[in-house]
Amino acid sequence: MLSFPPPIQKLIAELARLPGIGPKTAQRLAFFLLAQEKAALLELTGAILAAKDKIRYCSTCCNLAEDTACPICRETQRRHDVVCVVQDPRDVAAIERTHDFRGLYHVLHGAISPMDGVGPEQLKIRELLSRLNNGSVREMIIATNPNIEGEATALYLARLIKPLGIKVTRLAHGLPVGGDLEYADELTLARALENRREM
């Protein structure tokens, strides 16, 4: 480091702040960037700032959007009576990849986690409730993560929304398809047993 001029040291330090990028990788990336044409670097830095400047939350589902409505809420042929609640915009992308869900989404932007100081008021739950008010939603699928925070959030939402007369469902737990029973953890296996289906 000492024999690099300050602008390179600064660049390496900035890159090392990125998640999963250690000092060695940061150095490799810094030298890669230095070797690029100025135009390519302007593309990269422009993309970083443009994403930050242009992206906001969809006014309906709180998914990431460039306009007031996200691409999914703007699709006219989707079902409006089923809403799938997820923690993160990446979860929307994951469910969309299944091509199996034609309803709408609601992105909470997190999960209830008292340890991290995240309570219901930090999540997009108020926005969810105001959506449910008009009576068009008949089922809410809770697709929060299958971990402590996700389960706590699911329970909280179920208690809040069931009284509104909306059917509340949760993604199934069980063995992953293509997985090996031997390698499944005990909790997953226990849930798979509990939720066994008649063939």
Added chain:
Amino acid sequence: MLSFPPPIQKLIAELARLPGIGPKTAQRLAFFLLAQEKAALLELTGAILAAKDKIRYCSTCCNLAEDTACPICRETQRRHDVVCVVQDPRDVAAIERTHDFRGLYHVLHGAISPMDGVGPEQLKIRELLSRLNNGSVREMIIATNPNIEGEATALYLARLIKPLGIKVTRLAHGLPVGGDLEYADELTLARALENRREM
């Protein structure tokens, strides 16, 4: 990807161009960047562009420099009669970390590699020769990489510079310190045998 707005897709695509960054990591980095404050992003993008704008080659040794002279050439107490020739500025940093070399450097910015269309004229060899002209250099240590391209470059430089009456040396090949003889490859072991020293 499809359910992300275009600015995020663009950002993911730009990040995925970086070496060692696959599409999954690019997506993770993109969402990390989106969650940062604008000020932090300006620091990062500023560091990228500043490094590109401010860094040039040292007029003496072709190492990276912010001024016409690099930090090492500006150190007054270094020996001027020994020059260590390396392929890359990172090799300078590696040798500096040993605290064992007090001479100067010369950075070639590559190695001869006909396969990649890199000949001697693409390297900073002309700059090296003009440095050697004033007669103050008595030894040149060739520290190019111990691979085909590095060896070819070392041979080329030795043939070019020995006739000038300058002692030309090459870094020793042998077993890595702390390594396990069993795991040394045959070539390294053969070189270690060949260069054995009396105890």
